[in-house]
Amino acid sequence: MGGVTDVLIIGAGPTGLVLALWLTRLGVGVRIIDKTSEPGTTSRAVAVQARTLELYRQLGIADAVVERGRKMVAANLWTAGKRAAHVRFGDMGAGLSPYPYALIFPQDEHEQLLIAQLAKAGVDVERQTELVDFEDAGSVRARLKRPDGSQETITAAYIAGCDGTHSAVRQALQIGFPGGTYAHLFYVADVDAGGGVMNGEIHVALDTTDFLVVFPLKGEGRARLIGTVRADSAQEPANLSWKDVSQRVIEWMHIDVAQVHWFSTYHVHHRVADHFGRGRAFLLGDAAHVHSPVGGQGMNTGIGDAANLAWKLAAVLRGSADAAVLQTYESERIAFARRLVATTDQAFTGVTSPGAIARRVRLSIVPRVIPPLFRLAAVRRFMFRTISQTAVNYRGSALSEGRAGDVHGGDRLPWVPPERGAEADNFDALTSLDWQVHVYGNAAAELQAICAGRKLKLHVFPWRSATGRTGLRRDSVYLVRPDGYVALADGDGRAAAIASYLDARQLKSRQ
DSSP: OEEEEEEEEEOOSHHHHHHHHHHHHTTOOEEEEESSSSOOOSOOOOEEOHHHHHHHHHHTOHHHHHHHSEEEOEEEEEETTEEEEEEEHHHHHTTTOSOOSEEEOOHHHHHHHHHHHHHHTTOOOEETOEEEEEEESSSEEEEEEOTTSOEEEEEEEEEEEOOOTTOHHHHHHTOOOOEEEOSOOEEEEEEEEESTTOSSSEEEEEOSSOEEEEEEOSSTTEEEEEEEBOTTOOSOGGGOOGGGBOOHHHHHTTOEEEEEEEEEEEOOEEEEOSOSEETTEEEOGGGTEEOOOTTSOHHHHHHHHHHHHHHHHHHHHTTSSOGGGGHHHHHHHHHHHHHHHHHHHHHHHHHHOOSHHHHHIIIIIHHHHHHHHHTSHHHHHHHHHHHHTTTOOOTTSTTOEEEETTEETTSBOOOOOOOTTOOOOGGGGGGGOSOEEEEESOOOHHHHHHHHHTTOEEEEEOOOHHHHHTTOOTTOEEEEOTTSBEEEEETTOOHHHHHHHHHHHTOOOOO
16 A cells, blocks of 8 residues: 655654644645554643744644643742842733744643644645655655554655654664763652742743753643652652652742652753755754753744745745755754754753862852843843744745844744734735735835735835834834745835846745
C-alpha cells in the first residue's frame, strides 16, 4: 500500500500540528504521523507568548486559546526569602500587541485544541505510526511502520521533522546537533497548593543552592512548580518522587502542597542543529533546537518555525514562488535559535550555578539592581518585546529589503491599536495568509494600479497619532509577507519598488 501527499509531517506536538494546520489552510495536502498512541496527557510547556497568539489570530484560533488559558498578569522575583521585584505584564506590553501578556495554557490542552482544529479541516493524526527511513530523489519516498507492524511507502514533495530531540529525520539526514546537557537534575510538578504566592501570578525564587518557579494554572490553587532535586538524593532519576525535591525555597515561600497530580524529572539540554534542513527535508522545533526553560521560549519558537516554513512550502507547491525561497527558512530561523540558546544558557547558568560569584550575583546584586530597572518603562517594554518574541526579526534575510520610519524589511509588522470604539485593527488583514501591501495615510494611484494588476490586496489605513508611535511612516509602502513580517519597506511609497522586489524574487500572490 502506498500514498501520495504534498508534505509528510513527522511528529504531532504543537510544532507539527501548527505546521499541518497552516498548510491545510493554504490548501496544501498533508499527512501527519506520530509514534505515540495518544496525545500528551501532561502539561509540559505552559507559556504561550504574545507572538504565538498573533500567529494564532491569523489562523482564527487565538480567541479559543485565550478563552481556555490563564493570562499571566504579573511576575515576582524573590531572593533569599524576600520579594525583590514585582512587574505587571499588562503595563509591559500595552500598545505593542493585541495580547500584552503571556498566557498559561498547558501543552496537553493546547495539543487537544490544535488536533480538534485540524480534524475540522479533514486531517487526523495517524497514531502509532513511525518513520522507518526516507530518501530524497526528486521527491521524498518514505517508509512508515503502521500500528499493526505493516509498512507503507509514501511519496511526498517534502518531509518535515517535528519529532523532537531524538529526531529520526535529523538522524537520517546526518545533521549534527552540537551543544550540551546541564549537570543539574530538575523536576516539574503540577500541584494543588495553598499559600500567599498562589495568587495567579508567576513567582521566581532564587537561593544559595536552589531555585523555584511557580506558574499559575487555571483553577483555584493549581500551579506548576519547577525546581531542583536534592543533591543528596540517592535515588535513580526514574525512581525519584516528590519527597526527593529540595524543600528549602518551598518552605520559605510558605507553599503548602496538598496534592501532586504529576511529577517528572529531567535534564536540561542546550543544542542547535548544524542545519535546519537539507534538500526536501526540514527540521522544526525541538528537532532543530533545544534550550533551557528560562522565559518559556521553547514551544513558542517551534511554532514560529512552523509559521515561517508553512507559507514558503505552500508558495513553492502552488508555483507562486521559486524553490529558492525555502533556503530562507534556515537562514531566518537558525540565527534566532542560536541567539536564544546563547541568552537562555547565560540566564540559566546564572540561576543555577553553585559558584561563589554566581551566588553573590543572585542574592546580593540582583535584589539591588532589578527593582529600579523594572521601574523604567523602557526596560519593561524591552523585556516584553524580548520574552513575547515580538522583537524577533529577519533583517538579514534575502527576503528583507528597505526601511521606512523605524520599520525595516524583516521586522514584524507593528500593531496599530484600533480607534476608540472600533474593533478592527491592522492585524485583521493578516488572516488572509497572503502577501499584501499596507499604507498608513494615502496611497498613490500608481500603487493602487500595480496592486490590482498583481492581485495584491492593498490596505490603506488612516494616519493617526497612534500610528506614528509604532514607528510606521506616513504614506510609506509596506509589503507584508503571509506570516505578518514586513518584506519591503519603502519610505517614498513607490509602486516600482513593489514590482522590483517581487520580480527579483519571483514571488506572486496566491490569489
